[in-house]
Amino acid sequence: MLKKEEIFFPYDNIRPNQDSLISGILGSFDNKKSVLTHAPTGLGKTVSILSPLMSKVKDKDVTIFFLTPKHSQHKIVIETLRLIKNKFNVKITAVDFVGKKLMCAQSNIDNLYGNQFYDYCKDVRENKTCDYYNNFKEKTNRIKKELLSEKLVNLNLLNVEDLAVISKNEKICPYEISSDIGKKAKVIIADYNHLLNPGVREHFLERVNKTLSNSILVFDEAHNLVDKCRDLLSVKLSSLNIEYAYNEAKRYGYEELANEIKKLEDIFNSLGRELPINEYESLIKKEQFYDEIDNYDELIVNLKLAVDDILEKKKKSFLFSIANFLEYWQGEDDGYVRVIKKEFYRNKPNLVLSYSCLDPSLITKSLIEESFMLILMSGTLNPLNMYKDLLGFKDNVELLEYENQFPKENRLNLIVPRVSTKFTLRSSEMFKKIAGECANIVNNVPGNTILFFPSYFMRDSVYDAFSLLSKKTVFREEKNMNKKERNELLEKFKEYKDSGAVLMGVSAGSFGEGVDFPGDLLKCVVVVGLPFAKPDLETKELISYYDRLYGDGWNYGYIYPAIIKTLQNAGRCIRSEEDRGVIIFLDDRYLSSQYRRCFPKDMNLQISNDPQDLIKEFFTN
Ligand code: SF4
Known part of the structure; x- marks a missing residue:
């Protein structure tokens, strides 16, 4: 039986799924084996992976890189490390990195684009016109620098924002001091790009004085890896x-x-x-x-x-x-x-x-071969064998799959097959029908609903008819919203949690994943249609490439990516044990076994042509 203090587990109880995941991590570490885990929200993935790893690396020359696709996901890692540190009184040196520009102490850089910022930074360093950098490099500042580094390490594990403020006040470049701390760190929290991008990786590892062979790479939200790697090489x-x-x-x-x-x-x-x-x-x-x-x-x-x-x-x-x-x-x-x-x-x-x-393994293969081990985790890393194939894992990998632990009675998962978004059936009549179905659903939900459409075109085709029928305030996600616009829209939407509003978004848009609506901020998600990739030449080539390599191109290149998006959209609704909500898949194609078999078994999908009664009943119980 696992002992909490031996594996640095900071909570009172280790639940059965956590026990299994922790044991998997411990065993894989001993065998230098990678781990791919499909672990739905609520399992406590971060703590179940970080705790055993910390216990293993504490007196070894091994560093944990915790990598996320979004900066907002760094927070939970810092919080988990703080819990471990405070509970077991262990010294943990960790550092949190984001892009250099976001860490920069200079105040005149907001309008500089990516490469332009790097040129600017290089320029001011070479010309010795950045005081923050000069102070960092100045030999006479060695003691001040060491004191600051010590102070930053000893503070209760800082996130990057706090570190940047303190360093700026001390007139030292936050990026340079973080790199310095990184050399001593056991845990480095960073973005995917830091290690996936071949042009960034070597330089970054050199800065923090680490090698892949002594590094464990943990990829959070790893269902994104396939697309991220492909994008980086396109x-x-x-x-x-x-x-x-x-x-x-x-x-x-x-x-x-x-x-x-x-x-x-x-x-x-x-x-x-x-x-x-x-x-x-x-x-x-x-x-x-x-x-x-x-x-x-x-x-x-x-x-x-x-x-x-x-x-x-x-x-x-x-x-x-x-x-x-x-x-x-x-x-x-x-x-x-x-x-x-x-x-x-x-x-x-x-x-x-x-x-x-077409081939994400062109990036990941070398990471798999050279690193101590990789750990890929996500609530939608399903099917695990597909990720194993596509990313280039061989046999030295453990596949761990878990069921959703949230109470079944807290969710109503419905297929409503009365409409179709199939290309050949699209017409203004069908769009009106979809609008009617959506209005019928949202008008019976006592709170907020998000409707996810496969494209902006389809969302806009449904909008006019829907807004006439909806009794709720309707918001629309705009294409290419920046962070500020996104947050403003979200805040407005959340204000309607009691009277209820509707957000009309797009599956692959700003709100499709990575956005949480805890508690009663969101009561219902409707996924309208299936968010397939455009059936263009690139998609066709992808399917035939995966067919040649893995014999399952249609599923790997077309069906599974759409289902994963659907499940990510659906997952916005229930984020904790107490959350209750309705998830609706609106399209007759969801009835087909071709798609239904891709859903996790624990979804308990029901089929209904009249969802309003079921929705009312669910929310009155
Ligand atoms: S050296 Fe540091 S503070 Fe100076 S421009 Fe570069 S990142 Fe900014």
């Missing part, structure tokens, strides 16, 4: 980019370069003309673009030189995106797809050339 170039880059080169006096970019535009246009009539996209070979460009490598060098110069004068350079794309385009064919596509941007035709990665 690039696009559009005719609009080229037009902006041409104008930029002209404006800054790069006449010759502007001529080269003009030639690029001609190549683009002739590739566009080669697209078969009535087709909006086509596969393209590397050579069809590469061979048309004279002095390919020289062009990249000239673009980069111009970028360096232009970034001294303005925030963003369009030439950079061309240089970046040209570099990527020379890459491998295996595991990638090249597509040329006609699109419209603000009613203007836009030709897009893309080089997209």
Whole structure:
């Protein structure tokens, strides 16, 4: 039997699923085996993974990297470490990293874009014009720096915001002092990008003086890993980019370069003309673009030189995106797809050339091979074997799957099959019908509801009819909302928790995952339709690539990703043992065994054509 003090478990009771997960982690650590775990919300994943790991690494030269896709997810890690530290009186050195710009102490950097900020920081360091950096480097400040480092370590495990404020007050660069603490840290909390991005990883590990072979990489919300890795290795170039880059080169006096970019535009246009009539996209070979460009490598060098110069004068350079794309385009064919596509941007035709990665293991394989062990956890890491295959794990991995622990009577999970969002059945009549079903549901919910649609187009097609029928205030998520806009909308929505409001969002949008509505802030989620990827050439190539590699391309490349999004949307409603709520899957396709078998068995799905009575009954009990 596990002893809490031996495994640093800070709570009174270890529940059976926690016991199993902790034992799995302890055994895997001893065998240097990786772990993939599907563990629904409420199991206590973070504590069940961190506690045993802390007990194992405390006197070993091994560091835990706790990596999350969003900064907001760092908080629970810090809180868990504090609990362990205070309960068992153990010294834990941990440091919390976000992007360098967010940690920077300078006050004039808000308007600098990603690369521009890095150039700025490099510049002020080299020219010794950043006092925060100078103070950090100054030998005479060694004692002050060490005292600050000691103070930061001894404070009760700081989050990055607090550390940044204290360092700034002491006039020391927060990023540099964090890197310094990182060298002594047993736990480093960071974003996925710090270790997934091949261009960032090496530099970051060097800064904190760690090696992969002595590092445990814990990936939280790991269902995101497949897409994150693919995105990191994918690039696009559009005719609009080229037009902006041409104008930029002209404006800054790069006449010759502007001529080269003009030639690029001609190549683009002739590739566009080669697209078969009535087709909006086509596969393209590397050579069809590469061979048309004279002095390919020289062009990249000239673009980069111009970028360096232009970034001294303005925030963003369009030439950079061309240089970046040209570099990527020379890459491998295996595991990638090249597509040329006609699109419209603000009613203007836009030709897009893309080089997209199909194979996430191109990033994760080396991490698996080189690290001490990987731990991937999520409430929707389902099916585990798919993640094992796609990310390139071999046999040295433990797969641990758990059921939802929340009381079954606190949730009503319904399939309402009276409508369909199937492409061939879409019509204004069908959209009105969907609006009617949605109104019927939300008008019977005593509180807030979120409706998730597969696309903004479908949401907008339903909106007019729905807003006439809904008795509740209706909010709409906008495309590409920034953090501030998102938070403002959420706060307004939450204010309606008693009278009830409706938020019309999109499955893959801002509120589809990673947003919590604890207590009675959200009573119902309706997932309208199935959020499948566009059935375009990239999706088709993805399916056939996974088919060739794993023999299950249709599920791996199309069905499971949509179901995972659906389950993430559904998961917004019930986040704790006390939460009660209704989750509705609105589409007749949810009846098909092809989709239903992908749902966790513990969902207890019921089918109803008249959900209003069940909803009323659920909320009156
Ligand atoms: S050295 Fe530190 S404080 Fe100075 S610009 Fe860079 S990140 Fe900001």
